[in-house]
Amino acid sequence: MMRSDKYNRMIAAYDGFRGPQTVSHILSTIPIDLLAKITGKQAGQIMSIRNAAYHEGRASQKIDTWAYDAPTDWMAGVNDQNIKITCTDTDVVIVKINEDQSETIIKKYAAII
Numbered sequence: 001m002m003r004s005d006k007y008n009r010m011i012a013a014y015d016g017f018r019g020p021q022t023v024s025h026i027l028s029t030i031p032i033d034l035l036a037k038i039t040g041k042q043a044g045q046i047m048s049i050r051n052a053a054y055h056e057g058r059a060s061q062k063i064d065t066w067a068y069d070a071p072t073d074w075m076a077g078v079n080d081q082n083i084k085i086t087c088t089d090t091d092v093v094i095v096k097i098n099e100d101q102s103e104t105i106i107k108k109y110a111a112i113i
Contacts, residue, residue, distance in 0.1 A: 006040035013044025016051035026050055 002010070011018060016026070026047045027035075035043055082097035083106070095103040 002035065002040075006043075009040030010044040010047070013041040014047040014051075016048060023047075 011023070014023070016022065027043075029050060030043065030046055038046075084095050084097055084103065086093045086095070092109045093105060094107045095105050097103060
């Protein structure tokens with residue numbers, strides 16, 4: 001468990017989104033023994049670097065949400081391809097939208113609720 005003063009310095013040095021799930025996830029990628037040896041400011045700087053690398057990776061893959069069709073369908077542009085993601089109570093289906101508007105299933109996952 002991190003002391004509150006160290007945590008506050010870490011958050012002050014971190015320049016990314018500060019939602020609790022985001023902060024928790026980024027912290028989980030930093031080894032505990034390393035966190036114990038560095039200052040809160042240094043931890044925040046490492047978090048900022050990891051966050052920037054994540055966003056640079058997304059940008060390099062040209063991942064961008066561009067349309068929202070329905071409560072369970074999302075459309076996205078990924079590497080210049082149109083992708084539709086459909087979520088139901090039982091599964092998640094990822095399909096490629098072809099030029100003729102037909103759909104090709106890329107991957108299907110069983111939903112875990």
